[in-house]
Amino acid sequence: MSATPKADKPVQPAAVSKPNATTKAAETKTADSDPKSPDEDASSTPDFGDLVDSAAFEQILEMDDDDEREFSKSIVYDFFAQAKTTFEKMDKKLEEKNLAQLSELGHFLKGSSAALGLTKVKNSCEKIQNYGAHKDMTGTKEEPDDNVCLKQCKTTIEQAKDEFKDVQAALRKFYKDDGEDEPDEPDEPDEPDEPDEPDGQSD
Numbered sequence: 001m002s003a004t005p006k007a008d009k010p011v012q013p014a015a016v017s018k019p020n021a022t023t024k025a026a027e028t029k030t031a032d033s034d035p036k037s038p039d040e041d042a043s044s045t046p047d048f049g050d051l052v053d054s055a056a057f058e059q060i061l062e063m064d065d066d067d068e069r070e071f072s073k074s075i076v077y078d079f080f081a082q083a084k085t086t087f088e089k090m091d092k093k094l095e096e097k098n099l100a101q102l103s104e105l106g107h108f109l110k111g112s113s114a115a116l117g118l119t120k121v122k123n124s125c126e127k128i129q130n131y132g133a134h135k136d137m138t139g140t141k142e143e144p145d146d147n148v149c150l151k152q153c154k155t156t157i158e159q160a161k162d163e164f165k166d167v168q169a170a171l172r173k174f175y176k177d178d179g180e181d182e183p184d185e186p187d188e189p190d191e192p193d194e195p196d197e198p199d200g201q202s203d
Contacts, residue, residue, distance in 0.1 A: 046174050048167070048170050048171075048174075050119060050120065051118070051119065051120055051163075051166060051167045051170055052116075052117050052118055052119060052167060052170070052171075053117035053118075053119050054117070055117070056114075056115075056116065056117025057116060057117040060072045060075060060076075060116060060117075063075075069175065073175050073177075075116070076116065076171055076175070079112055079113070079116055079118075080168055082109075082112055083109060083112070083113070083121070083164055086105055086108065086109045087157065087160070087161055087164070089101075089105055090102060090105050090106075090128070090153075090157050091157070093105065094150065094153060094154055094157065097146065097150055099131070099132045099133075099134065099146065099149055099150065099153070100132060100133075101132070102128060102131070102132035102153050103128070103129050103130075103131075103132025103133045104129075104132070105128070105132075106125045106126065106127070106128030106129035106130075106131075106132055107125075107129040109121070109125045109128075109160075110122050110125035110126050110128075110129060113125060118164075118167050120163040120166075120167065121160055121163050121164050121167060124156050124159050124160035124163060125160060126139075127152075127156045128153055128156050128157060128160065131143070131149045131152040131153045131156065132149065132153060134146075134149055137152070
């Protein structure tokens with residue numbers, strides 16, 4: 001049955017005993033309509049501004065089969081852990097001045113963030129990929145100077161970290177989670193203080 005424009009007014013019951021074809025069609029449409037409230041559909045796609053591509057993130061949300069959004073949440077929080085680990089590796093490779101590895105790590109995190117629609121993080125990671133490959137930010141011009149590339153990588157990694165923190169906070173708020181994506185490790189217990197040596201008796 002082809003979709004018909006939604007009526008502005010609810011269908012009124014027929015005043016005569018013989019319903020005509022129009023009334024039957026309206027009753028069928030009413031029976032087949034989704035009982036969900038219109039507010040539910042309107043709020044299905046959150047607005048994260050320029051942090052997230054809503055169309056891409058909506059595809060992730062469509063995988064959920066409950067109101068708790070457990071499936072999409074698990075994907076998002078797996079990315080949180082993945083990004084944290086990748087940034088740590090980037091810092092290490094930056095210290096080692098390993099541009100090739102920085103390029104690979106940028107490419108890796110670019111793909112993960114793009115899959116979730118995390119636009120700003122994706123764009124910064126693409127720049128890291130390009131700088132690590134001895135190119136400019138657009139990837140169209142060669143940049144042979146290692147020091148220039150390393151400096152650009154360092155600046156962009158810090159920028160990507162800030163953008164990640166922003167989108168992480170926004171997504172946690174969406175999932176109504178004010179805690180961390182993983183439980184904090186308990187602090188190591190302090191070593192007990194050595195007991196004071198008893199004062200020696202004077203000779």
